[in-house]
Amino acid sequence: METLTAFILCGGKSSQVQSEKGLVLFRKKPFIEHIIGAILPVTQKIVLITESKEYDYLVYPKIPDVIADKGPLGGIYTALLQSETEFNLILSCDIPLISTELLKELLSKHTEEAGITVFASESRMHPLIGIYSRIMIPFIKKAIDTNELKVMDLLEGIPHQIINLEESETFHLSRINSADELDDLNVNLS
Numbered sequence: 001m002e003t004l005t006a007f008i009l010c011g012g013k014s015s016q017v018q019s020e021k022g023l024v025l026f027r028k029k030p031f032i033e034h035i036i037g038a039i040l041p042v043t044q045k046i047v048l049i050t051e052s053k054e055y056d057y058l059v060y061p062k063i064p065d066v067i068a069d070k071g072p073l074g075g076i077y078t079a080l081l082q083s084e085t086e087f088n089l090i091l092s093c094d095i096p097l098i099s100t101e102l103l104k105e106l107l108s109k110h111t112e113e114a115g116i117t118v119f120a121s122e123s124r125m126h127p128l129i130g131i132y133s134r135i136m137i138p139f140i141k142k143a144i145d146t147n148e149l150k151v152m153d154l155l156e157g158i159p160h161q162i163i164n165l166e167e168s169e170t171f172h173l174s175r176i177n178s179a180d181e182l183d184d185l186n187v188n189l190s
Contacts, residue, residue, distance in 0.1 A: 004043045004107070006089040007079035008035055009072055009128065010050035020054050022093030024182065031176070032058070034096040041100045042107065043089065047082065049075040072128055073149045077140045080132060087112075092128035097172040106131060106163060114161035115139070116154075119173060121165050126173045127151040 010022045010032070022032035032048075032055070039046055048055055051064035063082055065074045076090055087110070091098065102119075110117040110131045118130035128151065136158065143154050165173075176182050 003045065003085050004087055004089055004131075005045040005047060005079075005083050005085045006039045006043050006091065007047050007049055007075075007083070008032060008039075008091050008093050009075035009079075010048050010052065010055060010093045011072070011075070020052055021177075022048075022050075023054055024094075024176070026096040026176075026182065031096040032093055035091055035093065035098055036060075038098045038100045038103060039089070039091070042103050045085070047079070049078050067144060070144050071149050073140060073143060073151055073154065076132060076151070077137070077144060080134050080137050080140065083134060086134050088132050088134070090128065090130050090132050092175060094175045094177060095129060095173060096176065097174060098129065099172055102129075102172055109161075109163045111161055113159065115158050116160040118155070118160065118162060119165050120162045125152060125155070125162070127155060128175070129173055 008022065010020065023030045026034060036046060046060045048058065048060055048062045049065065050062050055062055063078060066078045066081060067074050070077070072092065079088055079090060089103065106117065106119065115133045115136045116130055119126040139158050140154065143149065
């Protein structure tokens with residue numbers, strides 16, 4: 001695959017964890033640093049979608065949403081508009097267990113015909129860990145214009161590819177949205 005840009009959707013403050021989600025500490029490091037560590041062996045081109053100054057300590061470019069308050073879909077739209085590469089790795093900022101191995105699997109199984117490639121297991125799909133092509137821009141813009149902001153709804157209407165994982169592998173795709181989920185994660189890994 002040609003050069004790839006990785007975009008991390010930093011979202012906003014989580015009401016559940018009372019701080020920027022990407023800066024929640026896990027094993028003494030913010031989530032975002034775990035994610036960047038997983039991305040670096042795959043691509044050096046990393047951009048954060050955020051307007052929070054709290055991420056300024058990181059050396060990577062930061063860009064705010066071009067259309068505010070449209071959730072993850074707005075972040076994906078911003079990423080694709082700004083990207084200089086056809087294919088883009090889109091990741092949410094709340095997946096501290098994501099591994100380079102899983103990202104490499106995503107990249108190796110992605111076919112260029114697919115506008116979007118995401119992981120799924122029997123229990124759920126993971127649309128915020130995926131490869132998104134710039135050809136998706138008009139589809140995403142239409143969804144934003146009509147306020148249909150669920151990424152899952154977008155996937156249903158366009159050509160996409162699903163990479164199925166065993167249920168046991170999906171643990172590493174877990175999104176951490178609350179203090180309780182973070183506690184559970186620490187317990188499960190100890």
